[in-house]
Amino acid sequence: QKEDVVVTLLPAGHCPGSVMYVLSILSMFHPLAFNEEFDPSVAVCRFLFEGENGTVLYTGDFRLAKGEVARMELLHSGTRVKDIQSVYLDTTFCDPKFYHIPSREECLNGILELVRSWTSLSRNHVVWLNCKAAYGYEYLFINLSEELGIKVHMNKLDMFRNMPDILCHVTTDPHTQIHACRHPRDDDCFRGNRLPCGMTCFNGTPLHIISIKPSTMWFGERKK
Ligand SMILES: [Zn+2]
The missing domain is CATH 3.40.50.12650 (Rossmann fold)
Incomplete structure (x- = not known):
């Protein structure tokens, strides 16, 4: 089965140029992606994707300040946060010994x-x-x-x-x-x-x- 996937690159704040990926799997080709609202920072790719539908956030290594995600327009759709079905959180610090890291x-x-x-x-x-x-x-x-x-x-x-x-x-x-x-x-x-x-x-x-x-x-x- 072929599906269209929208890949959005979000700033990861890790090292200069680092990004996080948001993959939105469209069940069918979505013509809205190419109308005047089309955002050039959203690359539309074609993937052979089997099985799951929905939006996936893959973080990679990231460093974000408090409130930074809330300010990312690309994670929002109108006034609400986009639905994300799966998050792949890539972090060295998911360990109880890092019980507190200051901001x-x-x-x-x-x-x-x-x-x-x-x-x-x-x-x-x-x-x-x-x-x-x-x-x-x-x-x-x-x-x-x-x-x-x-x-x-x-x-x-x-x-x-x-x-x-x-x-x-x-x-x-x-x-x-x-x-x-x-x-x-x-x-x-x-x-x-x-x-x-x-x-x-x-x-x-x-x-x-x-x-x-x-x-x-x-x-x-x-x-x-
Ligand atoms: Zn010096």
Whole structure:
């Protein structure tokens, strides 16, 4: 049996470009999909689909802020939420040991206040963001830069060349108080009071460095 399937891509908020899939299986070809209300972000595909009917949400890895789903127009039909028959929830954190993970906003506010209080002590007080993955910290970098007016130092920016929204918040100039630069032995650098980019002092005075390691896994490893 042949069926038409509407595939809708929703922002997943995980790393730049990540999406969630909504599959709507139409029991017959639906001409409305091509009228003037046709949304170009909804790709209509043809699938050989056997058996089930209905709408399926496959999340993939995702990171969404509270209320973000409620604001997704593509999950709504008029004033109501679309009926979804099956959800495939892809998450590392469906485990009792992750009994509480603070929201993205709570984490941002905690980091923001720590960075604000440290960097305001003197120009020599700097923060190293110990970011292990290549992507996924854009929200943090942008908000720190916007709130504190301090750009984030990175080894290179080519990874963001297609993301103009973040380029004005990061810099390759190490003379800044927030660093997310990397070195193969960056933990050793930190223990030696040196930033991964090699900076140890500013205007001849040694730096005072604290490190912040953004991590969700930590919430599953803590003892209480
Ligand atoms: Zn640096």
